[in-house]
Each structure stands twice: as C-alpha cells, then as structure tokens.
Amino acid sequence: MLYLIVKNHSFIDGNKRIAASCFLYFLGKNKILKSKNGNPIIDNNTLFVLTILFTESKPTEKDLIKNTIITVLNRRD
Numbered sequence: 092m093l094y095l096i097v098k099n100h101s102f103i104d105g106n107k108r109i110a111a112s113c114f115l116y117f118l119g120k121n122k123i124l125k126s127k128n129g130n131p132i133i134d135n136n137t138l139f140v141l142t143i144l145f146t147e148s149k150p151t152e153k154d155l156i157k158n159t160i161i162t163v164l165n166r167r168d
Contacts, residue, residue, distance in 0.1 A: 094145050094153065094156055094157065094160070096109065096110035096113060096114075107142050107143075107146060110142065110145075111138050111139075111142050114138070115133075115138070118132070118133070118164075123164065132163070132164060132166070133163060133164075137163065141159070141160060141163065144156065144159070
C-alpha cells in the first residue's frame with residue numbers, strides 16, 4: 092500500500108506524507124504496528140527511509156521493494 096500510494100501519485104500534493112500516514116493507520120488497524128514488547132515495528136527514521144526508497148526506486152524494482160518492507164515487518168521482538 093505504501094509503495095502504491097507513493098508511486099502512483101494518488102494525491103495532488105503530499106504523496107509521501109499521506110502514504111506514510113495511511114500505512115501506519117493500516118498497520119495499526121491490523122494490530123501489527125507494534126512488536127510483542129509494545130515498541131513500534133517501524134520507527135520514524137525507518138518509515139522515512141522506506142518512503143524515500145520507494146520514491147527513488149524504478150518500476151522494475153517493485154518486487155525487491157515489496158520484499159524489503161515484508162522483511163522489516165517480520166522483524167519482531
């Protein structure tokens with residue numbers, strides 16, 4: 092979802108901020124925003140880096156980018 096909002100320019104302005112907010116909302120609603128010990132799985136710096144990574148990536152790198160976010164989400168304490 093984060094990747095698609097950033098890359099498809101779903102909004103006129105603020106794609107990256109809106110995409111990051113929607114992604115955090117999605118994670119929260121699905122109860123996967125926090126690890127077992129209660130810490131957020133994705134901190135502000137990680138979210139920023141992933142969003143910029145998506146922005147700068149080429150369409151041919153879509154699968155690599157999706158695997159990167161899955162790897163980040165799977166690291167739980």
